[in-house]
Amino acid sequence: MMSIRTQRRRALRPRLESLEGRVVLSAVFDSVLGVGSDTGHGPLPNRIAVDSAGNTYITGVFARETDFDPTVNRPNGTDVLTPRGATDAFVAKYAPDNSLVWARRMGGDDAASTADTGADLAVDSAGNVFVTGAFIGRADFGSFTLTSAGDSDAFVAKLDANGSVLWAKCWGGTTRDGGNGIAVDAAGNVVSVGNTIAVNSAGGQNYTGFEVRKFGPTGAAVWSKRIDNSGGTAVSVATDAAGNVFVGGQFYGTTDFDPDPKKTNNVAGASKMAVNGGANSYVLKLTNSGAFGWVAPFVAKTAEASNSWAFIEDLAVDGGGSVVVGGHVSGQVDLNPSSSIDYRLPTPNQFNGFVAKLSAGGSLAWAKLTGGKYVHSVAMDTSGAVYATGQFSAEGFTRGSGLPDVASNGGLDVYVTKFTAAGSVDWALTFGGAGTDVAFGIAVDASGTIYLVGRNQYTVDFDPDPSTTHDLDGSGYLGMFVLKLRQS
Numbered sequence: 014m015m016s017i018r019t020q021r022r023r024a025l026r027p028r029l030e031s032l033e034g035r036v037v038l039s040a041v042f043d044s045v046l047g048v049g050s051d052t053g054h055g056p057l058p059n060r061i062a063v064d065s066a067g068n069t070y071i072t073g074v075f076a077r078e079t080d081f082d083p084t085v086n087r088p089n090g091t092d093v094l095t096p097r098g099a100t101d102a103f104v105a106k107y108a109p110d111n112s113l114v115w116a117r118r119m120g121g122d123d124a125a126s127t128a129d130t131g132a133d134l135a136v137d138s139a140g141n142v143f144v145t146g147a148f149i150g151r152a153d154f155g156s157f158t159l160t161s162a163g164d165s166d167a168f169v170a171k172l173d174a175n176g177s178v179l180w181a182k183c184w185g186g187t188t189r190d191g192g193n194g195i196a197v198d199a200a201g202n203v204v205s206v207g208n209t210i211a212v213n214s215a216g217g218q219n220y221t222g223f224e225v226r227k228f229g230p231t232g233a234a235v236w237s238k239r240i241d242n243s244g245g246t247a248v249s250v251a252t253d254a255a256g257n258v259f260v261g262g263q264f265y266g267t268t269d270f271d272p273d274p275k276k277t278n279n280v281a282g283a284s285k286m287a288v289n290g291g292a293n294s295y296v297l298k299l300t301n302s303g304a305f306g307w308v309a310p311f312v313a314k315t316a317e318a319s320n321s322w323a324f325i326e327d328l329a330v331d332g333g334g335s336v337v338v339g340g341h342v343s344g345q346v347d348l349n350p351s352s353s354i355d356y357r358l359p360t361p362n363q364f365n366g367f368v369a370k371l372s373a374g375g376s377l378a379w380a381k382l383t384g385g386k387y388v389h390s391v392a393m394d395t396s397g398a399v400y401a402t403g404q405f406s407a408e409g410f411t412r413g414s415g416l417p418d419v420a421s422n423g424g425l426d427v428y429v430t431k432f433t434a435a436g437s438v439d440w441a442l443t444f445g446g447a448g449t450d451v452a453f454g455i456a457v458d459a460s461g462t463i464y465l466v467g468r469n470q471y472t473v474d475f476d477p478d479p480s481t482t483h484d485l486d487g488s489g490y491l492g493m494f495v496l497k498l499r500q501s
Contacts, residue, residue: 039440040429040463040498042476046084046111047469047485049492053077056103056493060390061454061466062136067109069456069495071466072131072144076100082113091115097122097153102131102146104172107495115176119144119168121152128165128191133249135197140174145192145205154181163187167207169195169228180232184224185209194250196258198301201230204258206247223247225260225272225299236303238272244285244292249338251330256301261328261338264293264310271305278305283313283321291315291344292322296336296371307375309350311342314357318344323367327390331397334373339388339401342367348380358382362408368401368432379436384411384418385428390455397434402427402452402465405443412441423447427467429455429498442498446471449491465496 049055058073075096081103082092092113094103101120108114120129128149135143149165151158155178159168166185169192172178184190189210196204204227222242227235240247244265251259265285271278283291291313298306313321321344328338341364342348348369349356358367358380366388369380385405392400410419410428416438419428426445429452433439444450448470456464468491475496476483485494 043497045475046495054491058466063456072134074130081116094118100127121150142172145195147191157181159183164189167192198252198256203228206250242268258299260297261325270308283315294323294325309375314345336371339391349377394457399432402429402455404451427452446473461500463498
């Protein structure tokens, strides 16, 4: 079982970093929560969200009996979830002091399938929670039961502030489908994105396109749009104040991004990953009614460097409609959507985490390497500052802006980087122990407090202050951590 230990090394003080000729205060430790097991891997968290009261919400997948409130022994057992099948999705809500408010299981009883998972979640101003993911067969979502049409299907569910499921919907065909991203707009409408996958007789699979589906506050279908592309995916979605929808993912070859069958907006990209192949990324804007707005492609230049690619893992939108994406690039990739301007980042490693910011009109504002291997999640605060988190490994972490590089402590380590709205590195922090430590989700509240969720394997000091430690012990099995950092 995980435990937290605090030790004072010297007088407690915030960490100071010298950056571009000035001294700036980085983030300081607030708290860390660990959820794990001494007998096997703990839950795998995928995303985190925070509401206006400072409550945090996490979704992911778990495969064994899990105590989601390890600091308290609850006689009624409401903090312990047990999957019905091989895996189930979970949604957990924690109060600002990290005490568990509630935890809910979602999924079926297929003992052979690991398809049941929670991929993403969002929370509205009333504390309602919206979650998307995948399930197979017959699955329970509170008092609602859904049945997949063929292989796995995507699901969308709405829970109230007390964790009761208000409605649950699914979509998919006879092949393999899953939800990857979800967003809720100011009117309470929900947008979910995901993929459709064809499975051949040999068990191989091929993405055949992606879908964008909008539901009203009560779960009624509003519209659905599909983009056909062999290998194409939609991995993340966000909405702006006007209800416009922004989707990020991958595509191959020439793709028509206009969902209107009577119109065409083709984008040419590299062919599939193969000999001299590559992968391209995109940000697609749809209007509130689902009409085409614009598309911003990041195109791999495989004629110049084989096996070049750009993968988007997450995106966020600010109040002015600017879009930030995070992912990783390799080889030669043009990150400027304009056909007349070519902009490429240096890619010293096979995998290079990057962040790019687009204007409200879809033009490139800036693009930067994060110094890590992957960017798994991004967020923006009310000032337009950008936060990216992910992982780095043996090649180390390059913080940039004159800050010293950081070596990995063993296997994979966590990093979080803050960029200004203009794209300059403000600060960067790293955490890690001797094993596998990865952050999968990040959120920032109105006060600038940062929330990270991920996994750790062995003991990790999550305090960036060199004068103190806040160790989260690990059993050697992967467990979930929830880290809170404050800024001043």
